[in-house]
Amino acid sequence: MHRRKVLAGLAAIPLLSSGGVASAEALATVRVDRLSDAWSAAEFEFEAAGDRQPGILVRLPQDRWYASSMLCSHNNCKLMFVRDLAMAQDSFSVKTSTPILGCPCHFSVFDITQGGKVVSGPAPKPPFQLAVRIADEMAYISA
Amino acid sequence: MKTVKSLAFTYLFTFCVLAWAQGLPPLATELDPKQTALILVDFQYPFTSPAGANHRNVKKELDEKQLLERTVELVKKARALGVWVVHATEGYSGDYRELDATNPGGFHRGQILRQAWKVGSKEQSYYEPLLPGPADKDLFLPPRAQTSAFGGTGLNETLRSRGIKNIAVAGFTTDVCVYATVTTGYDLGYHVYALREAMVGYFSEQSDQMLKNTYPMWSKVIGNAEWLGMVDAGARVAQR
Numbered sequence: 411m412h413r414r415k416v417l418a419g420l421a422a423i424p425l426l427s428s429g430g431v432a433s434a435e436a437l438a439t440v441r442v443d444r445l446s447d448a449w450s451a452a453e454f455e456f457e458a459a460g461d462r463q464p465g466i467l468v469r470l471p472q473d474r475w476y477a478s479s480m481l482c483s484h485n486n487c488k489l490m491f492v493r494d495l496a497m498a499q500d501s502f503s504v505k506t507s508t509p510i511l512g513c514p515c516h517f518s519v520f521d522i523t524q525g526g527k528v529v530s531g532p533a534p535k536p537p538f539q540l541a542v543r544i545a546d547e548m549a550y551i552s553a
Numbered sequence: 554m555k556t557v558k559s560l561a562f563t564y565l566f567t568f569c570v571l572a573w574a575q576g577l578p579p580l581a582t583e584l585d586p587k588q589t590a591l592i593l594v595d596f597q598y599p600f601t602s603p604a605g606a607n608h609r610n611v612k613k614e615l616d617e618k619q620l621l622e623r624t625v626e627l628v629k630k631a632r633a634l635g636v637w638v639v640h641a642t643e644g645y646s647g648d649y650r651e652l653d654a655t656n657p658g659g660f661h662r663g664q665i666l667r668q669a670w671k672v673g674s675k676e677q678s679y680y681e682p683l684l685p686g687p688a689d690k691d692l693f694l695p696p697r698a699q700t701s702a703f704g705g706t707g708l709n710e711t712l713r714s715r716g717i718k719n720i721a722v723a724g725f726t727t728d729v730c731v732y733a734t735v736t737t738g739y740d741l742g743y744h745v746y747a748l749r750e751a752m753v754g755y756f757s758e759q760s761d762q763m764l765k766n767t768y769p770m771w772s773k774v775i776g777n778a779e780w781l782g783m784v785d786a787g788a789r790v791a792q793r
Contacts, residue, residue, distance in 0.1 A: 487610065
């Protein structure tokens with residue numbers, strides 16, 4: 411199956427906060443030195459409203475970043491980061507020129523180049539969006 | 554005059570027949586445990602373990618109902634009363650060869666995408682507190698790919714051969730596999746008891762609506778204690 415292609419896009423390792431104002435406000439910190447290519451990504455965990463949940467950080471083209479919860483806004487299934495465009499078309503029935511987030515439960519698709527906008531499927535809204543600040547090879551991720 | 558009397562008699566007779574035809578026999582208030590099975594649907598790691606892939610979908614209702622703890626108690630009592638406990642599980646071969654990945658229905662496509670529920674994996678493992686002890690005669694059905702516990706498991710043939718007439722259904726989830734099991738059971742002629750306190754929904758609000766509006770068409774929606782009370786009453790009758 412295509413599982414390996416999905417996992418291949420996930421590289422970096424979440425780290426503990428290293429002090430300072432930025433890290434004190436951050437829900438999570440992620441090293442970005444291994445996210446040098448566009449569409450490279452890292453999964454991390456963060457806590458929101460007492461709930462520990464998975465998140466994803468993606469390096470977009472032109473040094474932009476995307477971060478959000480990895481839970482589908484439809485019914486909390488864990489999303490998949492799909493870099494393989496053919497897989498996005500075959501498995502999620504969307505023609506796309508960029509990687510997507512897709513839900514394997516009810517096949518909602520989210521456009522990460524547009525803030526997680528719902529492209530198709532029953533999800534009512536984007537996944538919970540997170541803010542990213544980069545400093546010293548670290549991504550500080552906050553609500 | 555004779556014709557008038559004859560017509561009146563005919564009308565009266567017809568009315569009586571219609572009135573009789575509209576009446577129904579009373580429903581059972583007791584269940585013979587020897588004719589009763591408790592079917593537990595998919596008490597497996599993805600739902601029951603906090604680390605499971607589907608746990609988040611069911612956690613709220615699971616916690617509110619204290620479902621796992623209460624189901625363990627329910628099963629202990631059912632076994633003690635002589636009810637046959639049947640465990641239905643979901644599971645697929647390592648490469649999903651039994652599934653049609655081109656089926657436009659999304660259920661199996663999603664399982665393949667997530668590489669989920671492979672037989673023998675941790676993710677397919679059973680909720681340990683419900684496993685039968687050495688003296689228990691529970692039945693474990695072969696892992697199934699279908700939504701209904703009757704699908705491809707031989708459950709119907711097995712229940713028939715044991716003279717089972719009543720089935721109680723519990724587990725995961727109210728709106729998917731439990732529902733499929735309830736409707737199939739009804740279609741096969743079983744008297745179905747839907748144990749509302751022992752099932753949770755994938756979509757909780759939808760499941761509440763289904764229990765109120767849809768389930769009563771195919772089953773008696775009932776609490777654990779009330780159902781056990783019916784079996785207890787049936788056991789007493791059988792002992793006389």
